[in-house]
Amino acid sequence: MLQIKFVLLWSDLLFFVLIAAVVVGGVWAGRVEHLRLAWRQVGQSRVGMATATVLIAFVLVALLDSLHYRERLPGDQENYAVEVRSALDATLTGLRTRAEKTYSAPLATHLFAKESLDTDLGRSFPRLKHGGAHLGDDLAAHDSDIAAKAVKGLGLGLLGTLVFGLVSLPLRRAAPHLAWNAQLLTVLVLCLLAGAVAVLAGDYHVLGTDKVGQDVLYLTLKSVRTAILIGTLTTLIMLPAAVFLGLLAGYAGGWIDDVIQYLYTTLNSIPGVLLIAASVLMMQVVIDTHPEWFATTAERADARFLALCAILGITSWTGLCRLLRGEVLKLRELEYVQAARALGVSSARILWRHVLPNVMHIVMIAIVMDFSGLVLAEAVLSYVGIGVDPNTISFGTMINTARMELARDPMVWWSLVAAFAFMFVLVLAANLFADVMRDAFDPRVVKL
Amino acid sequence: MLAYLIRRLFYALPILIGVNIITFALFFVVNTPDDMARMHLGAKRVTAEAIEKWKGERGYDKPLFWRSDATGADKLTDTIFFGKSVKMFALDFGRADDGRDIAREIRARMGPSLAVAVPVFVLGLFSAISFALLLVYFRATYLDFAGVVLCVAMMSISSLFYIIGGQWLVSKIWHLAPISGYAEGLSAARFVILPVLISLIAGIGSSARWYRTIFLEEYTRDYVRTARAKGLPERLVLFRHVLRNALIPILTGAVVLIPTLFMGSLLIEAFFGIPGLGSYTIDAINAQDFAVVRAMVFIGSALYIVGLLLTDISYTLVDPRIRLQ
Numbered sequence: 001m002l003q004i005k006f007v008l009l010w011s012d013l014l015f016f017v018l019i020a021a022v023v024v025g026g027v028w029a030g031r032v033e034h035l036r037l038a039w040r041q042v043g044q045s046r047v048g049m050a051t052a053t054v055l056i057a058f059v060l061v062a063l064l065d066s067l068h069y070r071e072r073l074p075g076d077q078e079n080y081a082v083e084v085r086s087a088l089d090a091t092l093t094g095l096r097t098r099a100e101k102t103y104s105a106p107l108a109t110h111l112f113a114k115e116s117l118d119t120d121l122g123r124s125f126p127r128l129k130h131g132g133a134h135l136g137d138d139l140a141a142h143d144s145d146i147a148a149k150a151v152k153g154l155g156l157g158l159l160g161t162l163v164f165g166l167v168s169l170p171l172r173r174a175a176p177h178l179a180w181n182a183q184l185l186t187v188l189v190l191c192l193l194a195g196a197v198a199v200l201a202g203d204y205h206v207l208g209t210d211k212v213g214q215d216v217l218y219l220t221l222k223s224v225r226t227a228i229l230i231g232t233l234t235t236l237i238m239l240p241a242a243v244f245l246g247l248l249a250g251y252a253g254g255w256i257d258d259v260i261q262y263l264y265t266t267l268n269s270i271p272g273v274l275l276i277a278a279s280v281l282m283m284q285v286v287i288d289t290h291p292e293w294f295a296t297t298a299e300r301a302d303a304r305f306l307a308l309c310a311i312l313g314i315t316s317w318t319g320l321c322r323l324l325r326g327e328v329l330k331l332r333e334l335e336y337v338q339a340a341r342a343l344g345v346s347s348a349r350i351l352w353r354h355v356l357p358n359v360m361h362i363v364m365i366a367i368v369m370d371f372s373g374l375v376l377a378e379a380v381l382s383y384v385g386i387g388v389d390p391n392t393i394s395f396g397t398m399i400n401t402a403r404m405e406l407a408r409d410p411m412v413w414w415s416l417v418a419a420f421a422f423m424f425v426l427v428l429a430a431n432l433f434a435d436v437m438r439d440a441f442d443p444r445v446v447k448l
Numbered sequence: 449m450l451a452y453l454i455r456r457l458f459y460a461l462p463i464l465i466g467v468n469i470i471t472f473a474l475f476f477v478v479n480t481p482d483d484m485a486r487m488h489l490g491a492k493r494v495t496a497e498a499i500e501k502w503k504g505e506r507g508y509d510k511p512l513f514w515r516s517d518a519t520g521a522d523k524l525t526d527t528i529f530f531g532k533s534v535k536m537f538a539l540d541f542g543r544a545d546d547g548r549d550i551a552r553e554i555r556a557r558m559g560p561s562l563a564v565a566v567p568v569f570v571l572g573l574f575s576a577i578s579f580a581l582l583l584v585y586f587r588a589t590y591l592d593f594a595g596v597v598l599c600v601a602m603m604s605i606s607s608l609f610y611i612i613g614g615q616w617l618v619s620k621i622w623h624l625a626p627i628s629g630y631a632e633g634l635s636a637a638r639f640v641i642l643p644v645l646i647s648l649i650a651g652i653g654s655s656a657r658w659y660r661t662i663f664l665e666e667y668t669r670d671y672v673r674t675a676r677a678k679g680l681p682e683r684l685v686l687f688r689h690v691l692r693n694a695l696i697p698i699l700t701g702a703v704v705l706i707p708t709l710f711m712g713s714l715l716i717e718a719f720f721g722i723p724g725l726g727s728y729t730i731d732a733i734n735a736q737d738f739a740v741v742r743a744m745v746f747i748g749s750a751l752y753i754v755g756l757l758l759t760d761i762s763y764t765l766v767d768p769r770i771r772l773q
Contacts (some may be wrong), residue, residue, distance in 0.1 A: 099752035273747035275713055276743050277733050278474055285479045285487045372604065372626075379606050384714060385734050401609055405615055422607045428604035435600070 003072035006082050009302040011229055011309075012066040018236050019063070032117040032357070041440040043175070045058060046182035048436035053186040058224055064088040065225035068298070082299035086226075092218055093200060100213035104403075106414050107146060107204045108132070131205045131243035137251055149203070150196045157195025161188045208414035216415050218421045226394035227426060230309060230378045231371040237306075238313030238320075243363060246321040247351050250328025260325070264318040272315045272385075279311040280386040301389040308381075308388060310403065312374060320366045327359050361441040368434040372427040379423065395419045449764075457759060460753045464537075467749040472533045472744055481508035481528075506739070507531055507542070513546030532742070541743035541773055545735065549728055550743050554725060561712030563640050568647040569709055573702055576652050580659035585686055587664065596660070602653030611719045616645040625703075628721035634696060643720045647713065666694045695769050703762045704755035710746055 029035040044047040065088035070080040085284055091097055103112035109132035110125035127133075135141055164187050172180045197217070200206050207216035241414035267275075287293075294300040331337060331357075340350050375395075381387035382396025383403075390397060400416035460537040479487075485502040486494055503509040513529050525531075532542065541550035619627035625642040666672070667690060675685045712726035721727070725744070733739035 084738070122537065181580065262462065262466065266463050266470065267462055267754045269749045269753060270467055270470070270745055271708065274729065274741070274745045274748050277729070278745055281733065281736060281738065281741060282474055285483050288487050289483045289617045299663060337496075376606050379608055380715060383608060384718070384730060399606075399612075404619075406612065409615075416612065420606060423606055424604055424609075427606075428601060431600050431604050 005072065007068040007084050007298070009066075009084075009299065011069055011233065011302050011306055012068060014233050014236060014306075015062070015229055015230060018232055019059075021236075023236040031053055035361075035441075038361070038440040039363050040177070040206040042436050043178035045436045045440075047432050048440075049183040050186040051429040052435070053183050054190070054425065055433060057190055057202050058228055058429075059424055061088065061221060061386075062225040062228040064091065065222060066229075069073055070296075084296055086225075091420040092221065095215045095218040098205075098212050100128050100130065100205070100209045101211055101414055102211060104128055104209045104217075106204060106206060106208040108208065109135065109142060112412065118122055128205075130139070130203075131209075132203060134203050134382040146200065146204070149199045153196035153199035154192050155195070156199065157192035159186075160191040160195060164191070167299075209419045210415050211405070216418050219398055219415070220395075222420045223395045223398060223419065223422065225428070226305070226392060227375045227378060227423065229305070230312070230388075230394075231374045231430070232367075233306070234309045234312045234316065234374050235367045235370050237310050238317035239363070240369075240424065242317040242320040243324060243356075246324025247355060247359070249321070250325040251332055251347065251351055257325075260321070267314065270315075270343055275315050276311055276381065277384070277386045278312070279379075280308065283307045283311065287393040295353065297391065301392045304389045305392060307423065312377065316370060316374075320363070323362050323366070324359055327354055327362055330359055331355050361443075365434075365441055368430070368437050372430040372434065375423065375427050377429070379419075384389040395423045411444070451758075453761075456757055460592055463753055464750060466531050468536060468746065471745050472529060473597040474737055475742055476528055476532070477513060484508075506545075520636060530741075536743070536746045541746075544732070544740050545737045548742055553728065554747065556744070557725045557728050558710050559714075559724075560636070560722050561710060561717065561726060563636050564643050564647070564716060564722055564724065565709040565712055567640065567644045568704075568713075569705065570649050570653075571644065572648050572655065573698075574647060576655040577658055577698065579652060579656040581664055581686070581691065583656070583660050584663040584667075584690070585682075587667075596657060597743075599653045599657040599660075602649075603657070605650075607650045609717060610646050610650040611715065614642065614649070615719065618642055618645075628719065630720075630722045639722070640718070640730065643716045643722065647716055659694075662695045662697055663690060666690045669693075699766065700759055700762050703759045704752070706758060708748065708752035710751060711744070720739060 026311065029039060041150055042052075060219055065086045067087040068084050069086070070084055073081055078207060104110070105112055108128065109375060110127055112125075114123040115386075132142060132145075161184070165184055168180075168184075169227050197206050201215075201217060203216050206219070207220065211221065245263075249257045283304070287300065287307075291300075294303060334413040337350060337354055340354055345353075378387055378394060379396040379399055382394055383400050387396045388394050398415055398419040402419070405412035406416070480762070481503050482484075485508075487501040489498055489502060500509065508527060508528060510528050510531065513527055519731050535542070539551055544550050544553065559587050579595070582733055583592050586592050586595075614710070615627055619642065626639055630636060630639050672685060672689060676682075679703075680688075710725065711729075712722070712724035712731055714726040716722070717724045717726035718730045728740065729744050731737075
């Protein structure tokens with residue numbers, strides 16, 4: 001029996017807190033009349049339901065990749081492996097361990113580069129150790145095997161969609177006015193893709209392998225966690241400060257307002273990339289000069305990752321803070337706030353009970369609007385060398401390592417294309433969902 | 449007007465001082481110069497002499513704020529804070545790790561940065577406004593819808609993809625432009641075309657969509673209804689009324705970017721080997737040249753503050769309703 005020790009990285013903890021907060025916030029929003037109406041508008045939108053489904057699929061992958069553990073080493077003593085794995089690694093053990101020697105194209109049976117073999121005098125493409133190994137010498141069956149496996153996978157995907165449709169039937173009944181058909185269609189597409197890829201991945205490298213022979217599909221799936229976390233944790237980290245300072249500046253006025261305004265104007269006037277670069281450089285020095293703080297490399301990479309989120313958050317909270325201040329300035333003069341003040345309600349209570357709920361839509365819109373930009377920023381920052389730890393698998397590090405290979409002839413295109421395609425789907429879904437959210441929650445949106 | 453300008457300059461000063469203090473805290477308080485030396489010298493076992501030498505070469509071997517063993521004004525001026533932070537206000541940035549004068553380097557690299565940034569700014573503004581106008585003219589039709597979808601799709605693609613894909617397609621497959629490099633004078637055009645084109649394509653999605661919403665907001669105004677009511681054709685409503693009024697927020701919003709054009713673009717310059725300030729920053733980041741990064745942060749912030757000032761002035765110039773006191 002395989003014994004394991006669970007590891008809770010700080011980013012995992014924050015991610016779980018975030019998901020809990022979203023659930024609690026959802027329940028709360030369901031109780032408030034105007035928010036419930038806005039959510040219903042999101043649910044009635046076909047784009048909203050479809051993109052939400054895609055986003056949930058990505059979040060599930062990220063969640064699976066956030067359950068970390070260390071395996072127990074064989075032997076009498078209680079020793080655990082230094083490597084920190086996740087539930088996603090466990091699910092994809094096959095993909096992770098079936099490494100080749102170096103590059104191979106998607107679904108290939110041979111390596112990408114010619115090598116001199118021992119058996120004959122010329123140079124030829126060596127067979128892959130794992131990709132298509134079950135075919136043996138019967139290479140003529142390659143295409144038909146792929147087709148057969150794809151069809152089988154599509155069938156499984158169809159079955160999965162049917163099961164999902166049946167299971168979600170009560171939900172459909174409970175809320176018949178929502179755009180369930182669009183949602184089911186998205187599930188169908190996702191299931192078909194996942195089914196075909198899953199069946200093929202059993203015997204091939206569906207997206208090829210990279211320079212050291214790692215499966216690109218595995219790398220892209222691992223990158224999803226980094227992307228999702230950087231998009232969400234950054235806003236989560238900066239949220240308390242931005243909301244608190246924004247409310248305070250708008251409500252208190254006077255010198256407090258001046259100080260907070262000065263603070264965010266100053267931070268805002270430093271160009272974002274440069275502030276990030278300077279902070280990341282300094283953070284690297286801190287981490288490098290204190291190796292004793294971290295037990296495993298995973299913890300170290302995690303600390304660096306969280307620091308990056310915090311730095312990105314510091315550079316981006318100013319916008320939300322300014323928006324909130326402006327809104328509170330307006331709310332402060334409204335009758336119901338004046339009435340509460342006349343009745344002797346304390347300032348803290350007015351802010352909590354009367355002001356905060358009425359600016360929550362701004363916070364929610366800011367969170368979803370920032371997400372896609374942060375995912376894109378991660379890739380750029382990692383390219384510039386001020387992003388995540390080079391050992392952390394992310395879209396940025398993938399692109400960075402694959403970039404040099406474009407110069408090869410013929411080209412190694414699959415790592416780049418895989419990273420860009422996954423990123424595009426994630427960011428597009430997030431952008432479209434953010435638009436639907438804003439249309440539903442923002443009273444200022446122009447309706448044609 | 450002049451009084452207002454002077455007052456605004458005085459408002460800007462505390463912000464610049466704040467930026468200066470933040471950078472100082474970031475570079476010298478978060479990590480001591482000893483830490484930086486150890487990091488820079490690499491090896492785990494660095495001798496104390498090596499650290500002292502490294503600090504001495506860069507002028508980091510002084511107290512942070514106060515030098516008690518000196519006499520007179522030297523107590524304040526012969527310190528890291530004065531030498532590295534206060535002197536920036538006089539545009540004295542010291543030397544980079546390779547011994548070159550940073551201020552001179554910056555002056556030399558502004559030209560190439562501007563050669564890319566200015567065409568991108570002007571053409572980008574023009575093309576995004578034109579595209580947004582087109583969408584607004586056909587608003588609430590399938591053309592508008594398709595255009596918005598295109599915009600959202602284009603802004604969902606990583607800028608790295610545009611750069612890598614553009615270089616591959618235009619330079620490697622079609623052989624239309626050099627893949628990277630730069631030349632002085634007029635022959636720079638050959639090298640500048642591709643980066644400008646790629647920047648335009650990468651930026652048009654988000655800006656065109658943003659301008660479209662500004663135009664649409666303008667359409668809900670009363671004067672538009674009045675213009676229609678008196679029988680103006682839709683074309684005239686769009687170009688004579690909506691466009692002119694919507695240009696106010698668009699142009700004044702773009703003014704803030706003009707001074708920062710000097711800084712160039714990190715990504716584009718790094719990919720296309722343009723010897724501007726953007727690639728200078730990237731090289732400094734990769735080489736962990738703290739002095740250069742510090743100087744760039746200061747200049748970037750100063751230029752941004754100038755941009756804010758220009759924005760205020762441009763408001764009065766284009767919108768007669770706003771009077772500065």
